[in-house]
Amino acid sequence: MTDWDLGQLRALAAAADLGTFDAAARALHVTPSAVSQRIKALEQTAGAVLLRRDRPVRPTAAGEPLVRLARQLDTLTADATRHLTGETAVPHVTLAVNGDSLTTWVLPALAPLAGSVALRMVREDQDRSADLLRDGSVMGAVTSQAVAVQGCTVEPLGVMRYRPMATPEFADRWFAGARGDAIRPAALAVAPVVVFDAADRLQDRWLRRRRVDPARPPRHLVPASADFAAAVRLGFGWGMLPGGQADDDERAGRLVRLTDDAVDVPLHWQQWSLRTEALDAVAAALRTAAAATLRPPL
Known part of the structure; x- marks a missing residue:
């Protein structure tokens, strides 16, 4: 078993987080030369290059597990210190969550938990959030990845169901008020669609089911969850919305469901295998809320 030097590991993480040896040195209150020496010593112990010396510096594949x-x-050190000394500092938990x-x-x-845990949330697509766990940027993630990242545990949370929604005026204009199978593929091929970003595939999946090439309709990119829903409500285009964002508007007649054909996205909770009270509390809160809000796991 390798005995890792904590000072060297901290130098590596600081450089990875802050992007330069100079910034890492300021954060650690040492010289840039000391940071460089610690990382070189760690690389000798690991037998591999751990950082790409670019601007900004980035961990290599070998460096990510050590970061x-x-x-x-x-x-763990901060958690133990709080228990041993009775410090009142609020523990922090970083997590990645889709919008x-x-x-x-x-x-x-x-x-x-807002009064007992300092939460640092990173908004990331559920298909990409596992990458942040892999490089250690977050301690937990709501993700679509069912296979645990190395050093993490995974459990299913449930299924988020998305349905194609539009304003009644939009549906009348582009689909002549048609619903379900009566909507012609030719109409879908020209009706504007709202997408979250270039990586958003929900609308594409639904269009393919309707035998429509996803590259054909004009697209509005709206990269924020609340603004995405607002764009659909304003008639920019149709889009896939989860129940929590569409139910009230559908009941009030502000939005209509184009079809009952939904796209289901299974969600999982992945977190570091280590246990801290704060991380366990976050996991328990998410588990309880998911059980009450999401559809049961597939």
Whole structure:
């Protein structure tokens, strides 16, 4: 078993977080030369290059597990110090959450913890959030990835169901008021669609089911969950909305469902395998809220 030097690990994580040896040195109150020497010594111990010396510096594939280890050790050290000394410092938890979950159920779930845990949330698509776990940027993630990242545990949370929604005026203009199978593929090929960003595939998946090439309709990119829903409500185009964002508008007649053909996105909770009270509290809150809000896991 390798005995990792905590000072060297901290130098590696600081350089990875801040992007330069100079910035890492200022954060650690040492010289840039000391940071460089510690990282070189760590690379000798690891037998691999751990950082790409670009601007900004970035961990290599070999460096990512050690950056994650450094962050985990700092978390455990801070947790132990609080218990031993009675410090009142609030523990922090970093987590990655997709925008729709953040808007509809995650924020209400975590609100009761706001006075006891400092939450640092990174908004990231559910298909990409596991990457932030892999490099140690976050301690937990709401993700579509069912296979646990190395050093993490995974559990299913439930299914988020998305349906194609539009304003009644939009549906009348582009689909002549048609619904379901009566909507012609030729109409879908020219009707504007709202997408979250270039990586958003929800609308594409639904269009393919309707035998429409996703590249054909004009697109409005709106990269914020609440603004995405607002763009659909304003008639920019149709878009896939989860129940939590569409139900009230549908009941009030402000939005209509184009078809009952939904796209289901299974969500999982992945977190570091280490246990801290703060991380466990976040996981428990998300687990409870998901059970009450999402559809049961597939």
